[in-house]
Amino acid sequence: MLWILLTIIGIFVLHYTTFGRKLYAIGGNPQSAYLSGIEVNRYIIAAYVICGAMSALAGVVLTSWLTVAQPTAGKGIELDAIAAVVLGGTSLFGGIGGVGGTFIGVLLLSIITNIFNLLGLSSYYQSIFMGIIIVLALVLNRFVVKKSD
Incomplete structure (x- = not known):
């Protein structure tokens, strides 16, 4: 429930506030955003503060779920x-994507991981598959960006 609530708040902030629009502008081209009068460093710091707060909240939720503060519990989750x-469609090069797409990406990845677990596939192969997804998405993203230019 908390995940859905935070996703809705994130979608609202990014799409319907000037803060979100400025973050998209900075992600697309920081120099152009600066020349447009946006205080780039201030918004970047704010974005990092929000990310840090969400990471802390995720740590608290994970600790409560595991009922123990395991320091290596999140190892490997970065991939x-x-x-x-x-x-979910977010460009690693900036300016494209959003919370809604990431929400869908998490759901799809959870389904894929669950299928792999049901099939008894090793976590080693699951990591390889995640890497392949990232590489294919990056190649596809580059193709789409070049085609739109």
């Missing part, structure tokens, strides 16, 4: 996070 974001 899953990147794969979900890229699968």
Whole structure:
């Protein structure tokens, strides 16, 4: 429930506030955003503060779910996070994407991971598959960006 609530808040902030529009502008081209009068460093710091707060919240939720503060509990989740974001349509080069697409990417990745677990596939092969997803999404993203130029 918390995940859905934070997703809705993120979608609202990015699409319907000037803060979100300025973040998209900075992600697309920081120099152009600066020349447009946006205080780029201030918004970048704000984005990092929000990311840090969300990471802390995720740590608290994970700790409460595991009922123990395991320091290595999140080891290896970075690849899953990147794969979900890229699968959701967010460009790693900036300015394109959003929270809604990432939400869909997480759902798809969860389904794929669940299927792999049901098939008894090793986590080693699951990591390879996540890497392949990231590479394919990057290649596809580059193709789409070049085609639109």
